[in-house]
Amino acid sequence: MRxxxxxxxxxxxxxxxxxxxEVSHATVSRALRNSPxxxxxxxxxxxxxxxxxxxxTSAAARSLVTRRSNTVGVVVTSIADPFVAGxxxxxxxxxxxxxxxxxxxxxxxxxxxEVSVVRSFEERRVDGIIVAASxxxxxxxxxxxxxxxxxxxxxxxxxxxxxxxVTIANAQASIEVTRHLIALGHRRIAYLGDAQxxxxxxxxxxxxxxxxxxxxxxxxxxxxxxxxxxxxxxxxAMARLLVLxxxxxxxxxxxxxxxxxxxxxxxxxxxxxxxxxxxxGFDDLYISEYMDPPLTTVRQPMQQMGxxxxxxxxxxxxxxxxxxxxxxxxxxxxxxxxxPPKKDL
Amino acid sequence: MRxxxxxxxxxxxxxxxxxxxEVSHATVSRALRNSPxxxxxxxxxxxxxxxxxxxxTSAAARSLVTRRSNTVGVVVTSIADPFVAGxxxxxxxxxxxxxxxxxxxxxxxxxxxEVSVVRSFEERRVDGIIVAASxxxxxxxxxxxxxxxxxxxxxxxxxxxxxxxVTIANAQASIEVTRHLIALGHRRIAYLGDAQxxxxxxxxxxxxxxxxxxxxxxxxxxxxxxxxxxxxxxxxAMARLLVLxxxxxxxxxxxxxxxxxxxxxxxxxxxxxxxxxxxxGFDDLYISEYMDPPLTTVRQPMQQMGxxxxxxxxxxxxxxxxxxxxxxxxxxxxxxxxxPPKKDL
DNA sequence: ACAGTCGATGCACACGTGTTCATCCCCGTA
DNA sequence: TACGGGGATGAACACGTGTGCATCGACTGT
Numbered sequence: 001m002r003x004x005x006x007x008x009x010x011x012x013x014x015x016x017x018x019x020x021x022e023v024s025h026a027t028v029s030r031a032l033r034n035s036p037x038x039x040x041x042x043x044x045x046x047x048x049x050x051x052x053x054x055x056x057t058s059a060a061a062r063s064l065v066t067r068r069s070n071t072v073g074v075v076v077t078s079i080a081d082p083f084v085a086g087x088x089x090x091x092x093x094x095x096x097x098x099x100x101x102x103x104x105x106x107x108x109x110x111x112x113x114e115v116s117v118v119r120s121f122e123e124r125r126v127d128g129i130i131v132a133a134s135x136x137x138x139x140x141x142x143x144x145x146x147x148x149x150x151x152x153x154x155x156x157x158x159x160x161x162x163x164x165x166v167t168i169a170n171a172q173a174s175i176e177v178t179r180h181l182i183a184l185g186h187r188r189i190a191y192l193g194d195a196q197x198x199x200x201x202x203x204x205x206x207x208x209x210x211x212x213x214x215x216x217x218x219x220x221x222x223x224x225x226x227x228x229x230x231x232x233x234x235x236x237a238m239a240r241l242l243v244l245x246x247x248x249x250x251x252x253x254x255x256x257x258x259x260x261x262x263x264x265x266x267x268x269x270x271x272x273x274x275x276x277x278x279x280x281g282f283d284d285l286y287i288s289e290y291m292d293p294p295l296t297t298v299r300q301p302m303q304q305m306g307x308x309x310x311x312x313x314x315x316x317x318x319x320x321x322x323x324x325x326x327x328x329x330x331x332x333x334x335x336x337x338x339x340p341p342k343k344d345l
Numbered sequence: 346m347r348x349x350x351x352x353x354x355x356x357x358x359x360x361x362x363x364x365x366x367e368v369s370h371a372t373v374s375r376a377l378r379n380s381p382x383x384x385x386x387x388x389x390x391x392x393x394x395x396x397x398x399x400x401x402t403s404a405a406a407r408s409l410v411t412r413r414s415n416t417v418g419v420v421v422t423s424i425a426d427p428f429v430a431g432x433x434x435x436x437x438x439x440x441x442x443x444x445x446x447x448x449x450x451x452x453x454x455x456x457x458x459e460v461s462v463v464r465s466f467e468e469r470r471v472d473g474i475i476v477a478a479s480x481x482x483x484x485x486x487x488x489x490x491x492x493x494x495x496x497x498x499x500x501x502x503x504x505x506x507x508x509x510x511v512t513i514a515n516a517q518a519s520i521e522v523t524r525h526l527i528a529l530g531h532r533r534i535a536y537l538g539d540a541q542x543x544x545x546x547x548x549x550x551x552x553x554x555x556x557x558x559x560x561x562x563x564x565x566x567x568x569x570x571x572x573x574x575x576x577x578x579x580x581x582a583m584a585r586l587l588v589l590x591x592x593x594x595x596x597x598x599x600x601x602x603x604x605x606x607x608x609x610x611x612x613x614x615x616x617x618x619x620x621x622x623x624x625x626g627f628d629d630l631y632i633s634e635y636m637d638p639p640l641t642t643v644r645q646p647m648q649q650m651g652x653x654x655x656x657x658x659x660x661x662x663x664x665x666x667x668x669x670x671x672x673x674x675x676x677x678x679x680x681x682x683x684x685p686p687k688k689d690l
Numbered sequence: 691a692c693a694g695t696c697g698a699t700g701c702a703c704a705c706g707t708g709t710t711c712a713t714c715c716c717c718g719t720a
Numbered sequence: 721t722a723c724g725g726g727g728a729t730g731a732a733c734a735c736g737t738g739t740g741c742a743t744c745g746a747c748t749g750t
Contacts, residue, residue, distance in 0.1 A: 009493060010412065011467075011470075011493060013735085013736055013737085014736060014737060014738095015736075015737095023699075023700085024700045024701075025700095025736085025737080026699075026700065026702095026737095026738080026739080027698085027700075028737095029736095029737060029739085030699090030738090030739090033738090037697085037698070037699085038698070038699080039697085039698060039699090042698085042699095054491065056464065056467040056468045057468050057737080058409070058468065058470060058735090058736055058737070059405075059468045059469045060404075060405040060406075060408050060409050060414070060469075060470060060735090060736080060737095061405075061409055061705090061735075061736035061737045061738090062736080062737055062738075063405050063705095064403070064405050064406055064409065064704090064705045064706065064707095064735095064736080064737075064738095065704070065705050065736090065738050066705090066738070067355065067705085069405065071469075078434060079424065079430050079433050079434045079437065080427075080430050080431050080434040080631075080648070081430075082425075082427055082430070085424050085425050085426075085427070085430040086425050088424050088449070089423060089424045089425040089451060092424065092449060092450060093451060096450060096451070096458070096462070101448050101450070101465055102449055102450075103446050103447065103448060103449075104433070104437060104447055104448075104449040105437060105441060105447075106434060106438060106441070113441070116441070117441070119401065120444075120446055122401040123402050123403065123404045124404045124405075124446060125356075125403060125404065125405060146399065148354060148356060231631070231632065257632075260632060260635045261635060263635075263637070264635045264637075267637060286425075286576070287576065287602075287605060287632060290576045290605045290606060290608075290609045291636070292608070292609070292612060292636070292637040303425070358705085358706055358707085359706060359707060360706075360707095368729075368730085369729065369730045369731075370706085370707080370730095371707095371708080371709080371729075371730065371731080371732095372728085372729060372730075374706095374707060374708060374709085375708090375709095375729095378708090382727085382729085383728075383729080384727085384728060384729090387728085387729095402706090403705090403706050403707070405705090405707090406705075406706035406708090407706080407707055407708075408707095409705095409706080409708095409734090409735045409736065409737095410706090410734070410735050411707085411708070411735090412735085
């Protein structure tokens with residue numbers, strides 16, 4: 001069942017190549033890196049020999065002397081979250097483009113995992129860390145602030161000193177969503193948020209509140225419910241709204257997955273989206289335009305944000321610093337899940 | 346904006362700890378690994394000093410001598426694919442559990458990326474590789490067969506010698522889906538597949554064919570269309586089916602994302618799922634039960650499959666070999682997207 | 691012909707860790 | 721007291737690569 005090559009054959013080293021080419025290992029080292037110090041002809045010969053013998057430079061040995069691993073660590077709550085997956089995809093693409101490899105680790109928002117992951121990254125001497133965990137508790141902050149390599153936070157700009165960030169304009173985008181619902185004629189608009197203490201939730205809720213206030217609408221605390229950002233909890237949170245004596249005519253959801261669950265619950269109550277209740281989300285997952293009805297939401301350029309975070313990190317690694325924190329705008333995408341409320345309400 | 350710690354401060358080495366503890370670096374090495382050779386009292390003292398000075402063992406230096414990196418490489422077509430993300434989540438969880446870190450790399454099914462990724466993994470001396478790329482072309486196979494570390498293929502058992510595999514019982518599950526549609530009374534059942542030459546597609550199609558034959562139904566080539574596994578191509582492929590003079594009354598889709606697009610196209614033609622056309626998928630993404638209607642599909646235990654692949658790899662790394670290849674069964678999950686065909690057809 | 695210059699290459703050390711072997715010290719026993 | 725044994729520790733080498741410095745040969749200009 002296995003290849004004919006013995007599995008424990010130790011890989012060819014630079015010295016093996018040197019012996020074959022009848023030069024010193026120093027010359028091989030230079031030749032393989034295309035140093036101008038070595039004569040073109042011998043360089044070519046050495047490279048040919050290396051190629052033929054399947055030589056692969058040992059990144060471990062190299063990084064030991066260069067103090068660079070060309071490696072970054074990425075911590076996420078869960079890669080199974082489609083938003084996170086989009087971001088990581090962007091990160092990996094630009095990392096690969098620059099010769100970097102990415103270590104991926106789930107934290108599942110468990111403090112134990114968080115410390116073990118960061119420790120592991122430190123041991124592996126990553127050149128930088130990207131945290132897309134959305135929640136940076138006090139203990140986690142303490143941990144990260146002692147890390148010796150640059151850190152970029154994604155969707156979590158931290159008030160403190162130890163990290164740079166790439167975020168989306170949560171408040172502004174939320175204002176636009178809420179304004180959109182108000183403009184349609186809604187007056188009882190619910191907020192279905194996330195209870196895990198994410199900064200994004202705080203900011204999105206604050207945008208929702210501001211828009212209400214600007215329109216002279218009251219903030220009804222009973223219309224504010226929270227889940228965990230997954231469909232099932234969106235569903236149960238929506239259920240709490242539907243049993244109200246005076247249920248909302250529109251719901252602004254923390255993210256598209258919550259909205260998915262909310263829509264499901266609404267249908268199961270025999271109501272129609274958007275005819276009876278309008279639903280808006282946040283993220284614009286690439287399934288969202290295929291939902292029935294297609295979901296009104298805020299487009300968050302996930303891949304691009306990941307890409308920006310990575311480029312930012314690379315710049316810090318190279319030049320020691322990057323400019324001010326980046327905030328990308330969100331784009332309101334109006335689709336079929338939002339409509340004017342029924343006249344008789 | 347930065348931590349007070351100078352960024353280029355070189356991390357404490359084992360020798361620094363040795364100096365502080367007034368012992369040799371050998372003793373430190375032993376103490377940190379809890380070797381019985383060192384006196385418990387001094388071991389404790391050394392560990393305290395190491396902890397206080399924030400020492401982190403250099404994985405690079407260690408792996409240089411141990412010839413083990415405690416690292417695995419994972420190649421996927423795209424982490425943005427929710428199925429892939431589920432699998433990778435399972436992989437990472439069990440890897441982390443065993444002290445391993447995972448390198449994640451997208452290949453985007455581009456041959457260039459594939460070779461560069463594998464080369465990069467080799468340089469980093471990963472202890473093993475998991476390929477969840479679903480497609481292993483001739484060139485890729487040639488590449489992988491020369492790799493010196495164990496390889497586990499996911500959903501792509503390869504007839505050759507160089508790799509182990511974890512797969513789902515594609516053919517059997519597809520037979521069950523098709524049988525389910527036949528049992529509902531359908532006689533014109535389409536197959537909406539994947540055109541990228543994935544083995545999964547071949548097997549699922551073959552299951553579809555077998556079930557038709559077993560029921561004495563003819564295979565109509567016009568009812569077989571293919572896309573790329575994403576919603577948009579599911580939509581366009583469905584469009585080709587809808588313009589037929591005698592369109593199908595049911596569609597079995599290669600995966601849930603294709604089904605999502607197909608359902609959208611059906612609705613856009615003013616038709617109803619499942620009343621006019623039944624739709625079945627494959628994967629059971631965790632959004633699928635929230636679709637409208639909820640999707641009939643085959644549950645593929647993504648996380649568990651990832652976990653199994655990783656455990657398999659670990660076993661090969663540890664003991665040199667693992668048993669025969671693993672095939673997990675798929676579970677037909679019947680939901681609202683499939684129903685008997687209209688009587689008048 | 692000779693000194694000086696420059697291009698190409700080798701020598702030797704460093705990076706941080708694990709491990710074998712030797713050394714040293716302390717204790718018990720003959 | 722002398723000897724042996726065992727437990728704890730240090731010295732030294734190896735892992736594979738990069739690089740400063742020395743060396744060596746060839747070429748140029750006088």
